[in-house]
Amino acid sequence: MLELLDNPVPWPNGARCAASITFDMDTDSALHLSHADAYKRVAALSWLRYDEVAVPRIVKLFNHYNIKGTFFVPGWCVERYPATVETIVASDHELAYHGYLHENPMDQTREGERYWLERSIEAIERLSGKRPTGGRAPYYNYSPHSTGLLAQAGFVYDSSLMADSQPYVMRAPEGEVIELPTDWAMDDWPQYAHSPDFRYLMPTRAPDKAMEVFMAEFEAAYECGGLWVTVWHPFVTGRLARLAEVAKMIEAMQSRGGVWFATMEEIALHVRRCIADGSYTPRVVSMPYYEEPIPELTEGFPAGLELRKPRG
Numbered sequence: 662m663l664e665l666l667d668n669p670v671p672w673p674n675g676a677r678c679a680a681s682i683t684f685d686m687d688t689d690s691a692l693h694l695s696h697a698d699a700y701k702r703v704a705a706l707s708w709l710r711y712d713e714v715a716v717p718r719i720v721k722l723f724n725h726y727n728i729k730g731t732f733f734v735p736g737w738c739v740e741r742y743p744a745t746v747e748t749i750v751a752s753d754h755e756l757a758y759h760g761y762l763h764e765n766p767m768d769q770t771r772e773g774e775r776y777w778l779e780r781s782i783e784a785i786e787r788l789s790g791k792r793p794t795g796g797r798a799p800y801y802n803y804s805p806h807s808t809g810l811l812a813q814a815g816f817v818y819d820s821s822l823m824a825d826s827q828p829y830v831m832r833a834p835e836g837e838v839i840e841l842p843t844d845w846a847m848d849d850w851p852q853y854a855h856s857p858d859f860r861y862l863m864p865t866r867a868p869d870k871a872m873e874v875f876m877a878e879f880e881a882a883y884e885c886g887g888l889w890v891t892v893w894h895p896f897v898t899g900r901l902a903r904l905a906e907v908a909k910m911i912e913a914m915q916s917r918g919g920v921w922f923a924t925m926e927e928i929a930l931h932v933r934r935c936i937a938d939g940s941y942t943p944r945v946v947s948m949p950y951y952e953e954p955i956p957e958l959t960e961g962f963p964a965g966l967e968l969r970k971p972r973g
């Protein structure tokens with residue numbers, strides 16, 4: 662078999678791959694920003710507040726199979742739903758950053774993004790007694806400022822981006838952050854979400870069909886020594902038929918052996934140690950990719966022949 666990854670991370674105890682089941686506990690945060698009348702949308706709120714029953718159920722599942730998971734939770738959700746979030750903390754699963762009210766980081770100034778980052782960190786720290794060490798940008802909308810701000814906040818990792826199949830280092834003038842990348846194929850929203858309020862109208866996939874997509878990614882990670890990170894949501898994947906498939910999946914992975922189930926923080930700290938001792942040499946990517954629109958859009962063309970006028 663051709664080795665598709667030239668430089669896999671040496672995972673602990675000779676594991677074939679690292680697997681992290683991560684959930685973004687958004688609850689109704691995003692709805693309040695996107696809709697002024699969110700408070701009246703009871704049906705949409707009820708769909709999102711399924712998190713209140715799904716999170717304890719997912720924690721129970723993790724505990725039953727003796728694995729630790731990571732929950733990316735907006736600071737507002739931590740404050741609004743403390744009892745739900747406490748079930749995560751009480752069983753020692755990881756709480757990580759996911760914006761404050763699921764605001765879009767690309768809509769923020771650098772100062773705004775920094776303010777909401779700090780406020781979210783404080784909310785997590787106040788509830789759990791522990792400062793988060795990583796995060797995922799709401800909507801995956803990591804901004805050109807994000808690497809620098811996360812580095813300044815002392816974060817070890819981010820998991821918003823998709824530029825590799827294994828961990829890499831993002832280097833900004835302010836410092837470095839390890840990226841633990843994922844991909845849309847690992848997200849449950851394209852498989853299951855049907856939400857008129859978010860204008861997301863898709864036929865929902867049968868759980869076994871959705872699992873085929875996630876498991877194809879797992880098989881490749883297992884074969885190549887890679888990293889497998891889910892981007893699931895409690896109110897989406899935490900429903901009965903879907904979570905039953907996840908339980909079967911965990912059983913199959915555990916009986917097969919060679920899978921290192923870990924939190925994102927554990928994976929990031931392991932990767933950092935491997936970089937320090939020279940057993941893993943990551944790709945280093947300078948961030949941000951761009952500070953402004955590419956110059957070809959605004960100069961260098963004869964008048965009238967511009968490819969596209971830059972948007973605002």
Ligand SMILES: [Zn+2]
Binds near residue numbers: 763799
């Ligand atoms: Zn989210």
